[in-house]
Amino acid sequence: MKDLRRRFNRFCYANRNKGIPNLMLYISIGSFIMALMNLIDPSNILYYVFMFDRQAILHGQIWRLFTYPLCYSGGNLLFTAITLLCYYSLGRAMENIWGTLRFNLFYLTGVVLMDIYCMIFGGQADVYYLNMSLFLSYATMYPDSQFLLFFIVPVKAWIFAVFDLIVVLLGLFHPFPYNLFPLIALGNYFLFFGPDVANVFPVSWRINAHRTVKKATHPGAKTIPFHKAGSYEATNATPKAPYTHKCTVCGRTDVTNPELEFRYCSRCKGYYCYCEDHISNHTHIQ
Numbered sequence: 001m002k003d004l005r006r007r008f009n010r011f012c013y014a015n016r017n018k019g020i021p022n023l024m025l026y027i028s029i030g031s032f033i034m035a036l037m038n039l040i041d042p043s044n045i046l047y048y049v050f051m052f053d054r055q056a057i058l059h060g061q062i063w064r065l066f067t068y069p070l071c072y073s074g075g076n077l078l079f080t081a082i083t084l085l086c087y088y089s090l091g092r093a094m095e096n097i098w099g100t101l102r103f104n105l106f107y108l109t110g111v112v113l114m115d116i117y118c119m120i121f122g123g124q125a126d127v128y129y130l131n132m133s134l135f136l137s138y139a140t141m142y143p144d145s146q147f148l149l150f151f152i153v154p155v156k157a158w159i160f161a162v163f164d165l166i167v168v169l170l171g172l173f174h175p176f177p178y179n180l181f182p183l184i185a186l187g188n189y190f191l192f193f194g195p196d197v198a199n200v201f202p203v204s205w206r207i208n209a210h211r212t213v214k215k216a217t218h219p220g221a222k223t224i225p226f227h228k229a230g231s232y233e234a235t236n237a238t239p240k241a242p243y244t245h246k247c248t249v250c251g252r253t254d255v256t257n258p259e260l261e262f263r264y265c266s267r268c269k270g271y272y273c274y275c276e277d278h279i280s281n282h283t284h285i286q
Contacts, residue, residue, distance in 0.1 A: 016099025
């Protein structure tokens with residue numbers, strides 16, 4: 001599986017400029033036009049023509065499989081514009097990091113997974129989980145970036161991301177007995193990030209979890225204490241640096257992820273280190 005993921009990353013990097021550039025710009029503009037038309041026309045005819053409708057699709061209206069991401073409903077037009085601008089910024093940042101092809105595949109995978117699930121089991125595919133996957137992806141890559149809650153209170157991205165994941169997990173049990181749609185709808189996020197999903201949690205949490213698992217599986221193993229200053233030191237030994245190698249893209253280190261290989265890019269201007277997942281999939285720093 002790791003080898004398959006590595007090959008996929010290389011393929012996306014080699015073809016990073018293929019696909020639809022600025023995809024989120026077109027989706028955001030289309031969504032805003034849709035919201036504006038709904039405000040002008042109270043009957044919402046255009047919305048009902050583009051929304052996901054299983055029965056209509058089975059009767060030949062197949063465009064609904066791909067047009068429902070435009071059916072964003074945010075109520076107030078100003079709030080809708082601000083929200084769409086936020087999602088455009090997230091998508092644009094991800095496209096700059098991943099490249100056009102990988103971002104297009106990421107978004108399309110989310111659409112297709114919801115289409116398949118809703119066509120088989122019924123339900124309503126909508127843009128809510130697509131937008132959530134964008135935010136979760138950004139928060140996984142930049143967990144310490146800050147967002148303004150109510151446009152006033154600064155909150156780190158990982159806190160919002162953990163809250164969203166908790167909501168998704170709770171959604172699996174409603175309605176009774178189980179509802180797998182939230183998990184399927186975020187399948188693009190889990191597929192593209194894989195084990196990197198853990199990066200959304202603070203480093204200290206991951207280190208403590210790693211220690212707990214190691215202590216449970218190897219009761220006699222020595223533990224390495226973690227200090228608030230950010231250093232790690234073995235018992236009765238001099239303090240050591242927190243890590244030797246750290247990925248410039250995802251922030252993983254040889255301490256938090258000892259199973260990874262780390263290399264330095266010769267094409268970047270400077271001394272930049274990358275993990276095995278990003279050595280062939282990053283924007284060169286010049």
